[in-house]
Amino acid sequence: MVMLLAAVLIHRRRRWPGLAVAASSRAAVSGRTDAGRSGSAAASVSVQAPWIDATADPVAGATAEAQTVAPESGTAAAVTRESDDVDLGDTASASLSAEWVEPGFVTEPGKGKAEVLGGLRLSYDGVEVSFGRAVASDLFALLSTSQEGLATESIIDTLWPGDGDRGVRSLESAVRQLNQVMRQASGHAASVKFVVKTRQRRHLAPAYFDVDYWRFEKAFIRANSTGEESDRLAALHEMLALYQGPLLAGRDALWILPLRQAAQRQAVDAAERLAELVRGDDPDRALDVLRLAVERIDPYSELLWCQLMTIQGELGRTSAVRRSFGLLEERLAEIDASPSIEVHQVCERFLR
Known part of the structure; x- marks a missing residue:
């Protein structure tokens, strides 16, 4: 026996x-x-x-x-x-x-691929572009967050506050450097300008740059304006595919923080909505969305974890609920916090 x-x-x-x-x-x-x-x-x-x-x-x-x-x-x-x-x-x-979510994006032919969601990266035709100088990198990072561009005074006040005329010179130097490195990378003539000035606003020339953050913002607008569910699903999918990490990760300039927090909130909202839209027909796919969200977007979001545990519980996976609650406790302990009463209630609903 x-x-x-x-x-x-x-x-x-x-x-x-x-x-x-x-x-x-x-x-x-x-x-x-x-x-x-x-x-x-x-x-x-x-x-x-x-x-x-x-x-x-x-x-x-x-x-x-x-x-x-x-x-x-x-x-x-x-x-x-x-x-x-x-x-x-x-x-x-x-x-x-x-x-079903391809990471990042495929850039349009003839454009520099700029990625700022998850860190600043610039490439052209698959080859990484080096900014050369910090002023050029800083200016590119700032302009990447606004497709419409920014007023000259606003740029100087943001990147070189209190520098006066020296700030103006820093801006012009950064513009020259960016134009130079992109001409070298693309092979365009010296007359081509990659950073242009339109009505007192400096901006990246949209004809030569494809920026993930610009796509992310457009997808967010589509997700909130379209009346077609298929279009809304496509827009939410695109947002999650583009969001590879915090906006301009690794940089700690004060001007970045509110933009970074806003992008994170938008990504969390996209994950919540997408999971809710697909859970009726495919609850396992909804769980996949939420797993990605608590890994890549916001590991401390109790709302995401509660949604995850609720779907697990409704599917009868009580051991999965228990493990998810344990993982949430571990994550919150990293920031000296603990699950709220609401989280306990969600968990206890399925473990009683």
């Missing part, structure tokens, strides 16, 4: 390949820093095994998995979906990106 039981357990363990990597799964989550606060976007990685709780009992896990055996053929069916809700590391964003 003992030998028979051992043989069954060994057989079940072989049918669950993810058990071999379970120990690293929770370590990756508990050791992760807040992407929303530290300025690094969640990485997209290739996932070879299902999400598995490192603390789970292998025997209990095998037993749960064995319950999915198809009665007709006696072969193992797909692992229960609840196992997908165990951990929230890079696997969440990787799965979501691979399935």
